[in-house]
Amino acid sequence: MELIQAIKERRSVRKFKPQPVPHALLERILKDSLWAPSGMNTQPWKLFVLEGKARDEFVEVSNRAVKLLDVRLRELFNDKMRNYIHGYFKNLGGAPSVVVALSAIHPQDTYMVASYESTAALIQNLCLLAHEAGLSTCWMTGQIWVEREILDHLAVSGYRLAGVIPIGYPDQNPPAPPRKHEDITWLS
Template sequence: MDISALIRERRSIRKYHDREVPQEVLAKILEDALWAPSALNRQNWQIVAVRGEQKEKLVEAIAKTNKYFKPHLEKLFPEKMVNITLQFFRTLGGAPVILLVYIPKIIVEIHPEMNNLERYQNEQGRLLSFISAAALIQNILLLAKAEGLGTCWMTAPKHVEDEINEVMGIEGKELVSVIPIGYPDQKPPAPPRKDNKVRWIGFEQK
């Protein structure tokens, strides 16, 4: 599949087959994904791949997200959509493997009166780690798609980051995202993309 089709045809998958993903397949995806660019080439990210009993405990912890997420969803979506989303959070779609992506925990202090330079100087450590990890995550999603696997990039579980870290015994790190991964048991339609996201300057107007 060419890269354009890979990017366009990747979907967030919220229902997975009960079929194991071979560790070699996962290892290859993660090895390749780790070639993502990172600010100052720091590569200060960590991926935790979880399956088996520990995954069940992790799913239980992540399911607690619903308590915080439900009121937010109710403001945005019709009831049916809210129920589907909440159900997904209860099981993570039955994914056989959950990936957690972490960066170092960096405390930043920003205030409204700071100018852009002060703000950037204060938050750059966390910001650069975060956006570098996002490049890594997008690589994982695309490489997984190329292997016939489905994924869903999730940040809502950050509501229950403390519960997740407790279950995982992780300290001193910040959770960037949770990624269930497995063979897809659905073919969701592509949510439409918005227009006018590129401003052309010195080019022909498109």
């Protein structure tokens, strides 16, 4: 697959088939994702892959976020969409695997931004590589509302939550949202 095809065709999928992702395939995608650039080559990420019982337990913790997120959902969406989002959080669309991406804490804001951005580059790699392999993902940050609970649940310190990425074989084919604007300024 051409890179441009992967970039344009990758979609956020919120309904997955129960079929598990082969371990070797997921491992290869995750290892290849690590080839992201990072601020000062710090490679500040830490990944968890949750499957089986660990996945189910994580989904319970993650689901607590949507109740807190609801104030914002009410501002942004109608009831139909809100109910859909609540339903999605309940089981993360049935994704058989969930990747949790963490970013190393740096006490200085400027470096913390670089830490998040580096992990974001890794997450995009992951989403594109998964798409190329016939899998789908949904990059999520809604769980930031329960970040402390998630870090405690994973028994991690020294890291912040960068993203939660359910991954599996897609059971829906959402349309591509059109680009809203091209805010590119050329100066010469």
